[in-house]
Amino acid sequence: MFWMKLMLALMMAALPGLAADALNVFGKSWSVPNAADWKITGANGAQVLQLATHRGPLPGPRRPIQFALLDLPAYKSLTVEADVKPLALSLMMVFAYRDEAHFDYAHLSVDTGTKQPVHNGIFHVYGGERVRISSEQGPPAFAATGRWYHVKLTHDDGTGSVQVTVDGKPVPALEAVDRSLGAGRTGLGSFDETAEFKNVVIRTVPR
Numbered sequence: 001m002f003w004m005k006l007m008l009a010l011m012m013a014a015l016p017g018l019a020a021d022a023l024n025v026f027g028k029s030w031s032v033p034n035a036a037d038w039k040i041t042g043a044n045g046a047q048v049l050q051l052a053t054h055r056g057p058l059p060g061p062r063r064p065i066q067f068a069l070l071d072l073p074a075y076k077s078l079t080v081e082a083d084v085k086p087l088a089l090s091l092m093m094v095f096a097y098r099d100e101a102h103f104d105y106a107h108l109s110v111d112t113g114t115k116q117p118v119h120n121g122i123f124h125v126y127g128g129e130r131v132r133i134s135s136e137q138g139p140p141a142f143a144a145t146g147r148w149y150h151v152k153l154t155h156d157d158g159t160g161s162v163q164v165t166v167d168g169k170p171v172p173a174l175e176a177v178d179r180s181l182g183a184g185r186t187g188l189g190s191f192d193e194t195a196e197f198k199n200v201v202i203r204t205v206p207r
Contacts, residue, residue, distance in 0.1 A: 023068060025049050026200040030068035030187075038068065048198045049188070054088075056192045061129040064105065067094050067189025075183045075204035078155040082188065082200040086110070086145045090119060091195035094187035095155045095162060101127050102181060106153055106164045106174055107191065108141035113173050122162060122176035138172035148198075157183040157207070183207075 021035035025047050032038055037053040055066050072078065084091055090109035097103035102125060109119040113136030120141055122134035141164070142149060155162045160179035164171055188197050 023049070028070055028202070030070050032068045033065060037066065043198065046198045048196055049200070050196045051091075051190055051194050054190060054193050061101075061125075061127075063101075063125045063130045064092060064189070064191040065100070066192070067092065067105075067187040069094065069097060069185050069187040070202065071185055072183070072202070072204060074157075074207045076157050076207050077205045078153075078157075078183070078186060079203040080153040080186055080200070081203075082151055083148050083198045084108070084151050084188075085148050085196040086142055086190075086193070087195055088145060088190075088193035090142075090193055091188075091190045093151065093153050093164070094185070094189070095153060096178065096181040096183065097185035097187060098181055101125060103184065104133075104162065104176075104178055104181060105130075105187075106162070108151065108164070108166070108171075108174070110140050110142045110145060112136070112138065112140050120171075121173045122164075122178075124178055124180075126180060133178055134176040135173050141166050141171050141174060155183075 021032050023030045023032055023035055023038055025040050039050040039052045041048045092105045092107050094103055094105045104124050106122055107119055111119040113121045121132050123130040124133045149166050152165045160177045162176055164174035
């Protein structure tokens with residue numbers, strides 16, 4: 001048992017489990033596990049943040065680690081808007097982030113939850129593996145990969161509700177309520193794939 005715990009600790013130290021590096025993009029400083037996995041480019045005068053190298057989850061409870069995190073002041077409500085491009089099947093937006101073992105995220109995919117229960121939904125991490133907290137029903141967030149979509153995520157600290165729209169349309173599988181975490185950091189990334197983000201705008205209503 002001791003050797004298993006030691007090996008797990010060494011593996012976690014070798015992999016990017018905790019945000020350690022910083023990226024300056026969209027006028028803000030974002031924390032990332034490993035800056036070498038990301039690229040900042042430009043397109044038509046806009047900055048583009050690309051998650052260029054995907055990494056699987058750390059050993060232990062299955063939950064994502066590969067996202068850029070932004071510190072936020074305490075808020076009543078949060079709105080994150082961005083143009084996003086999935087380069088594979090999916091990408092994700094993090095909210096209510098407390099630490100690496102306590103956060104929520106929206107997983108946006110070309111799959112539906114009925115096809116892949118761990119895709120295209122709102123997920124909750126609370127000290128263990130991620131758990132789906134939204135409906136599996138509804139169309140996928142994305143019709144295809146490799147193209148841009150405009151995504152808007154809203155999170156209400158008081159009610160715990162979160163809703164995501166894609167190109168102005170609600171996605172039934174991307175609505176949920178979680179009152180266990182409250183306001184927290186927000187982030188952009190992917191579970192174990194690659195993606196691009198641009199025109200990112202973060203707005204909060206302070207407490």
